[in-house]
Amino acid sequence: MMKEKITNWITPKRIAFFLTIVYLGSLIPVLWIGWYNYPSADDYSIGSNCRQVWVNSHNLFAVLGAGIARAAEDWVNWMGYFTSNFLMSVPPSVFGERFYVLTVWIMVSMLSLSTWYLLRNIFVKVFKADKYISHSIIMCMLFVTVQCMVGRVEAFYWYAGAANYMLIHSLSLFFFGVLIAAVYDRGKRRIADLVLASILGFLVGGGNQMTALNVTVIMLVVIGFGVALKKWKEYKPLLVPIAFSLFGFVLNVASPGNWIRAEGTNGMNPVKAVLISFYYCLDYCMDQWSGWPVAILLIILIPLFWKALGNTTFRFPCPLIVVGFGYCLVSAMMTPPLFAVGNMEAARLQALTYTMYILILTLCEGYVVGYVRQRLYSKGKEEGKDFSPAQAWWVTGCILFFATASVLTVIPDPDYFVMSSATTDLANGSAQAYGNALGERMKLYESGEKNIEVDPLPTRPALLYFADIEQNSEDWKNRGICRFYGLESVTLLP
Numbered sequence: 079m080m081k082e083k084i085t086n087w088i089t090p091k092r093i094a095f096f097l098t099i100v101y102l103g104s105l106i107p108v109l110w111i112g113w114y115n116y117p118s119a120d121d122y123s124i125g126s127n128c129r130q131v132w133v134n135s136h137n138l139f140a141v142l143g144a145g146i147a148r149a150a151e152d153w154v155n156w157m158g159y160f161t162s163n164f165l166m167s168v169p170p171s172v173f174g175e176r177f178y179v180l181t182v183w184i185m186v187s188m189l190s191l192s193t194w195y196l197l198r199n200i201f202v203k204v205f206k207a208d209k210y211i212s213h214s215i216i217m218c219m220l221f222v223t224v225q226c227m228v229g230r231v232e233a234f235y236w237y238a239g240a241a242n243y244m245l246i247h248s249l250s251l252f253f254f255g256v257l258i259a260a261v262y263d264r265g266k267r268r269i270a271d272l273v274l275a276s277i278l279g280f281l282v283g284g285g286n287q288m289t290a291l292n293v294t295v296i297m298l299v300v301i302g303f304g305v306a307l308k309k310w311k312e313y314k315p316l317l318v319p320i321a322f323s324l325f326g327f328v329l330n331v332a333s334p335g336n337w338i339r340a341e342g343t344n345g346m347n348p349v350k351a352v353l354i355s356f357y358y359c360l361d362y363c364m365d366q367w368s369g370w371p372v373a374i375l376l377i378i379l380i381p382l383f384w385k386a387l388g389n390t391t392f393r394f395p396c397p398l399i400v401v402g403f404g405y406c407l408v409s410a411m412m413t414p415p416l417f418a419v420g421n422m423e424a425a426r427l428q429a430l431t432y433t434m435y436i437l438i439l440t441l442c443e444g445y446v447v448g449y450v451r452q453r454l455y456s457k458g459k460e461e462g463k464d465f466s467p468a469q470a471w472w473v474t475g476c477i478l479f480f481a482t483a484s485v486l487t488v489i490p491d492p493d494y495f496v497m498s499s500a501t502t503d504l505a506n507g508s509a510q511a512y513g514n515a516l517g518e519r520m521k522l523y524e525s526g527e528k529n530i531e532v533d534p535l536p537t538r539p540a541l542l543y544f545a546d547i548e549q550n551s552e553d554w555k556n557r558g559i560c561r562f563y564g565l566e567s568v569t570l571l572p
Contacts, residue, residue, distance in 0.1 A: 088470035090210035090385070090463060097217035104225055105186060107500035111541055112182035112235065114513025116520075117171040119545040120238035121178075123558030124148070125169045130564070132172050141172060158333025161284035161326075165241040175520050181237045185244050190220055192251035193437070199258040200441075205448075207386035208463060215382050215440070222375045223436045225495040228367060229425025233433075234496075236544040239426040246285030247430055250293050251437075253278040253323070257316060268315070275319035283326020287414040288430055292407055294327045299403075343419045351416040358422055359409040363435045370483060372436070376443055378476035381469040383447040394449035401446065404438040493540050503539040511537045523559065528566040546570065 117125070131137075131144040149163035157163065170177035170184075194216050201212035232239035253275060260271035283290050297320045304310040310317075346354065394400075411431045412422055422428060465473065484495070493499040503509040512535060519532050535546055547556045551567045559568050 084467055084470045084474075085464055088465055088474055090208055090214065090465065093473060094210040094213040094217070097214050097221075101217045101221050104221065104495075104497045107497050107504060108186065108224070108234070109182055111500040111504055111509050111539070112179050114509040114539070115179055115181060115235050115542050116175060116513065116516040117169060117178050118236065118543075119555050119558070120166065121169045121171060121236070122562040123554060124166045124238060125172050126558060126561035128168050128172045129562050133564075141168065153329075153333050153335055156335040156339055158330040158336045159242070159246075159284055159286050159290070160329065160333075161281045162242040162246060162286050165245060166238050169237045169241070171237075178237065181240065182234045185234045185240045185248075186224065188245055188248035189224070189433070192248040192255070193220055193223070196251040196255035196258075197440075199255045201386060201444075203258060203262050205387055205390040205392060207389065211382055211386040215379060215386065215444075218375055218378055218382070219436060219440045222371050223433055225497055226367075226369070226371050227429060227496055228432045229427075229429035230496050230499075231541055231544050232424070232426035233429035235541055236426075239424075239544075242286050243288070243426045243430040244433070246282060246289050247433060249278055249285065250282045250289050253282050253293065253319075254296075257319060260316060260319075261313065272315055272318055275316075276322040279319045279323030280326040283323045283328075284330050286430070287330060287418075288411045288427070290327050290330055291414055292410055292434070293323060295407065295410055297323055340418065345418045345420050346416050348417060351413050354416055355409045355412040356405075358412045358416070359405060362412075362422070362428065362431065363408060367432055367435060370487075371480070372439070374476055374480050374483070375436075376439070378473060378480075379440065379443055380447060381465070381472045383444045384451055385465065385469060387444070387448040387451055388455075390448070392448070393452050394445055397446050397449040401442045404442045408435050408438050496541065499540050503541065508537040509539045509542060512539050512542055523563040523565065523568070530565060530568045531571050532568065533571055 127148050128141045128144045132141050135141075145164045145167040148167040149160045152163040153160050170180045197216045197219070198209075198212055201207040201215065202209055227233050233244050234240060256271050256275040256278060260268055260275060263271055279293075282293050300316075301310075301320065304313055345351070408431065411434050412427075415422055415424070415427050422431070487494050488498040492502040500509075515533070515535050515537075522530050522532060532547070535543070545555060547553065547559060547568060547570050549570045549572060550556070551569045556568050556570075560566065
């Protein structure tokens with residue numbers, strides 16, 4: 079009787095609906111606190127050209143042209159990632175400071191939608207998994223990715239950092255997803271997929287070099303497998319977007335600006351950077367980022383993957399090699415910054431690597447579960463779309479344990495989750511005080527005065543504060559604001 083009740087109540091459709099509501103609900107405070115978000119640091123210095131063009135012309139195409147010109151200039155004189163340079167040069171604040179509240183909406187929605195699109199194509203199109211169970215897997219992974227994000231300020235709220243890393247990462251996931259769709263679509267739809275994939279591939283190739291390198295490695299592996307398995311003729315159309323991706327990456331790394339910037343840094347030699355990246359992957363991923371939420375994620379995904387992969391005939395060969403390749407991919411994310419600057423200290427670098435780690439960890443677990451299932455059962459062994467009683471209890475138990483552990487965790491550490499950190503600063507007034515203070519500064523910047531003095535910020539909310547100007551009016555952050563607003567000087571009072 080109890081078995082019938084649990085399977086009647088805990089169905090794949092209901093679990094998918096429940097987890098979706100939980101995930102979307104958890105985003106409410108994350109997005110809400112963005113109302114008090116304002117630009118800082120590079121948002122001003124990099125966005126100043128486009129801002130002045132907008133103020134003088136109010137012409138969107140002129141602004142985009144200025145962004146392209148800035149990206150081209152940086153490609154020659156500073157860094158090769160032309161897509162990132164363009165995106166960073168056009169922050170929302172170019173069109174008005176209050177548009178900056180869109181930053182967190184852009185980053186969270188792009189990460190969520192791109193992850194959902196890629197994984198749904200993998201699970202449903204490639205492995206013929208149930209759409210509701212696939213959706214549940216994606217929601218679980220997204221919750222841990224977003225709510226446990228490391229470097230969350232630079233991942234979601236500081237546009238210059240987030241556009242360079244999180245936004246480019248999201249575009250790469252869309253790129254992979256569209257490539258998969260192109261394999262299964264036919265006719266005009268496939269042509270549209272290939273055109274879109276070519277555009278995305280080129281843009282991603284010109285993005286931050288952590289993501290661009292990873293995409294390049296994956297594309298080369300795809301080409302290698304196509305040749306080795308003699309299926310390159312079947313997937314020949316995919317060579318076009320892959321070529322665009324590789325071309326973008328070549329332009330990225332061939333930039334003369336890369337070498338100019340390297341003169342002022344203390345990077346590692348290539349061999350050392352590769353070796354240290356393997357160690358850092360273990361140190362960061364296993365030691366620092368694999369807390370109890372990641373452990374619960376792995377546990378709850380076991381029955382979900384087991385059920386989801388019941389309809390595939392794929393045999394999941396060589397699981398150790400696949401897991402090893404996943405480890406290499408996450409490690410490769412760390413190689414470019416180690417080569418360029420010799421460290422992984424910037425929070426935005428850690429945020430991007432953490433996001434990739436959770437994605438790869440999820441996919442590797444699914445592969446291993448699929449391997450075990452295929453060795454124990456053949457296709458069709460488990461009939462029906464509903465959970466078994468054991469699976470239903472397993473999923474329910476994990477959800478209840480996660481909820482209980484979350485409450486016990488945020489009481490002593492309210493900043494543990496992004497949503498709890500946002501809720502705390504909204505409730506205690508810190509976010510509002512921060513936003514009001516910066517709003518008053520904006521009025522001074524646009525008052526017509528050329529020499530501005532501002533008071534220190536009254537609060538520094540954990541999610542919103544990245545950096546402030548200095549008492550030295552010649553500091554680069556101060557000068558960036560001057561260029562953005564056309565001022566002569568801006569100074570922070572003691």
